Amino acid sequence: MYNFDWSVVWDLSLWMNALGVTLSYAVVTSVAGLLIGVIFGLILVARVPVLWWIAAGYVLLFRSTPLLVQIVWFFYALPMVTGYALPDWFAAGLGLTLYMGAFSAEIFRAGVISIEKGQWEASTVLGFSYWTKMRHIILPQATRRMVPPIVSQSILQLKNTSLLSVVAVPDLMYAASTLTMSTYRPLEVYTFAALMYLAVLTPVTLIASRFEIKH
Numbered sequence: 001m002y003n004f005d006w007s008v009v010w011d012l013s014l015w016m017n018a019l020g021v022t023l024s025y026a027v028v029t030s031v032a033g034l035l036i037g038v039i040f041g042l043i044l045v046a047r048v049p050v051l052w053w054i055a056a057g058y059v060l061l062f063r064s065t066p067l068l069v070q071i072v073w074f075f076y077a078l079p080m081v082t083g084y085a086l087p088d089w090f091a092a093g094l095g096l097t098l099y100m101g102a103f104s105a106e107i108f109r110a111g112v113i114s115i116e117k118g119q120w121e122a123s124t125v126l127g128f129s130y131w132t133k134m135r136h137i138i139l140p141q142a143t144r145r146m147v148p149p150i151v152s153q154s155i156l157q158l159k160n161t162s163l164l165s166v167v168a169v170p171d172l173m174y175a176a177s178t179l180t181m182s183t184y185r186p187l188e189v190y191t192f193a194a195l196m197y198l199a200v201l202t203p204v205t206l207i208a209s210r211f212e213i214k215h
Contacts, residue, residue: 008183009192018175019196025171026158029096033157034150036097037104044109046130055105062102068163070095075167092169096160103153111146112138151208155201162197172196 009015043055062070074094079085086094115138123133165174176193180186 002187004188005185006188006192008185009179009188011179014175014179015172015192015196018170018172019200021169022158022161022171023200025093025096025161025164025169026154029093029100029161030154030157032097033100034104036101037106037108040101040105041108041112042134044105045112058098059102059105062099063106067095067099067160068166070099071163071167088167089169092164092167096157096164099160100153100157104150107146107149107153108142110149111142114145115141155205155208158201158204159197 040055040058043051044059046052071092074086075088075091078091112134119137119141120133123137128137161171162173164171165177168174172193176189180189183189
């Protein structure tokens, strides 16, 4: 029988610092990824030949490769390839940001093309320019359809920050690994880390669900 010893997890400063790092990376990379997604999503919708191929290639690359590989590559391989060492904090978050951007671009593209063809044709008949119809007719309707997948992707992004521990970013999972090595109590430590993720994500998920219902 295994005797649990929960006293090993009571290091408040360790967990609070790690939680701050986790939330910071989640918020910053989500916002930056959404901005990238809007830009590349617009390119995908506009279908400008050369730019479309660049955007499509970017989305395909980052949606079709594991996020862990992307993080490791930006942290270790990119400096060797380019000869320029990125700041550690920036290199660690770059993979997360571009990963979020790729999925956000596809969400944006899907939301826009989901608008009925008649809406596009009617705005064209009325003489609206492409950007005018996008701003006043298409995007307001598409945004409501984008909210649920964007919220889900943002929640997933917070959980994805756990992968940053492999490049020594002091997030929740890195703190758990460090504490496990000093206490040899992985069950207690990782269970407590999971409870911290649950405590953060549960209210966020409930608020997001209510927001989705309203939209």
